[in-house]
Amino acid sequence: MNRIYLDHNATTPVDSAVLDAMLPFFSRDFGNASSIHTFGQRARSGVETAREQVAGLLNARPQEIVFTSGGTESDNHAIFGVVNAGSGALKHLITTSIEHEAVLNTCQALEKQGLAVTYLPVDGNGLLNLDDLRKAIRAETLLITVMHANNELGTLQPLAEIGRIAAEADVYFHTDAVQSAGKLAIDVESLQLDLLSLSGHKLYAPKGIGALFIKGGTRLRQFLYGGHHQRGFRPGTENVAAIVGLGKAAELAHAARTSDAQRISTLRDKLEHGLLSRIPDSRANAADAPRTPNTCNITFPGIEGEALIIALDLKGLACSTGAACSSGAVEPSHVLTAIGLPASEARASIRFSLGRHTTEAEIVAALEIVPAAVAQLRQLSPTYRTESANTVK
């Protein structure tokens, strides 16, 4: 079976050029980047080149990039790091209700330690309201952490405006850019960001590697204790091959971003419009918001998303009901709930996320597979018949 992969927000394949760049660092150039000898120097050179490449993607300086194990560690490091470096006088954080669990659960852990957290609501498109943000800032506010692109909807938050508000209030500003890094232009300087998290496996680098941008001068308590690697910010022998992979992936994304974005968003729109026109009563979520070019989230009333995912997978199409981490959870997606979908509709929503290697032929095939699967589910759905009957009345 030729399988079609439309779940790039969950993870991406390692690009072949990335893999090629990594391979020498497993064997030939295997050294410890902290060693003095030539083996070590070669590894160090790979790490520092990667640091420059990642910095280049963000318009940061290389020394502002710390490599981590991924998005979750970066988010934890950023938020705990700022809080633990403070005097303890500033006891308030601001975030949104649609963050990834890596941010939400970190904030909840801090609440248990006595900090106050404001979770800003979002509108039907998943966008926060800047006035809400301004009003939420208090004298003791320490940090604003707002994701750039939402993983389930693709909605992009107005980082430039948030950066301005944070700077005026002299509050630290962190963004989880896991879903946008490599897809969209990010300039940490013009966005006035202090901290930014990104993850390798969302941009065609391997899993288990990520980065945290820490603006020069930011007071951040280290998260792990150990040797002096990465200037003490992140001890532990560097995962050289993965770091090299992330660097290469950042370079590739930087070079291909504009053309990729155009091509992918054209395919995404074709998929979205095609599904909406072929499947009665279907609705696209957050379609009016600025979005990442690759994401579309559609509600098919009357179906269980979990069943549709399985039906589609059996037909060779991979997509998801939202964050991969929440599969298996009883609760409907907190993101879809936050944009106002009732639980039944949140459960009836599917995310398609395209990628660099998605072809037009795959989208054409998806436009055959999905409507047939939705029709099959609806035919057996007691709720869909009821809903139709109600609309007839």
Next chain:
Amino acid sequence: MFTQYQLDSLPTAADPQPGLVAVAMSGGVDSSTVAAVLLQQGRAIVGLTMQLWNQRRLPELQGEGPAQHRCCSLDDVYDAKRVAQHLNFPHYVVNFEEQFEQRVVRPFVRQYLSGRTPIACTNCNTDVKFEPLLLMARQIGAERLATGHYARIRRNAQTGRYELLRALDDSKDQSYFLWGLTQEQLSRSEFPLGELTKEEVRALARDVNLPVAEKPESMELCFVPNGNYVQFIHAYSREAGKPINDTAGDIVTESGEVLGRHAGVHNYTIGQRKGLGFSTGKPLYVLAIDPRNNRVVVGEDDSLHSTSFEIENVNWISLEEPAGPLRAEGKIRHKHDPSPATVEALPGNRARIIFDSPQRAITPGQAAAIYSGDVVLAGGWIK
């Protein structure tokens, strides 16, 4: 003038079934072997493992060490996945926690608190496995659902009805738990182990090197750790914000004489002897539970026996609701040998069962299944 169910008119096996079959996989040896058997028959299968209960709930019930051999433990889900990988067929974990709680756990707790002795497995079969799971199986393109139950299904060509039969292996028979299945559910179900013994199933599992071939059987209620249902009921009620306090009451004789105190009617089941908390000259048993007066009635073994009782929510399986009385055998709990009885349907999906000889501890909340030889004619809840 009795209707006698004609056992010798049994039809041949069901029609050959093309199409995808979903296998309900618990991670145990039985349902894993179902997958192997169907694959050997050349059928296309997909495995579905239900996530029914979050084992991290009610943390006070967790003992030392990891939870093992209970349904929905991560180990079991992992075992089911390993079997699917080993035999190379698609497998998915599907979440039915909400349905399980609404249709199995909550009624289980409510029934105990009202002095009855429920059977959660029957609710789980009728209201979860063969309801939302079967629906999901069909929605994902499967024609039918196969499970590891030891029971048999046949279609009777003369009556056109699907019939439920005991397993060939009497010691493993689970037909008692399946009396709630409707004709529609039976028409879409398969029990490939119904003709096999447990030893044959283990041997098959070993033959194809199933990673779970030597896994011990789980006999407990899957959501109740350590089989301590009283502790579970307390913890669950506390979590729901309705802690059970002050449930103590009197233990009385049939004539109303107070013999002692009890700690809540949910601690008792009819026929119970141990744990009454006092001793008299003769052995005493729980005869009745009276939740309205918060009393537990005890007496001697003789008083435990009775012949006549009613069942409700009756489901007629292998024959339509009969107009007159029927000679059959009644089975009133899993470990009860079916005993000759006369059965008469009553209005409102009820029936009266009159045993030929008195039976011990006919317990409200348990089910009674009505058999004619190997065939399950009907079943219902004991009032």
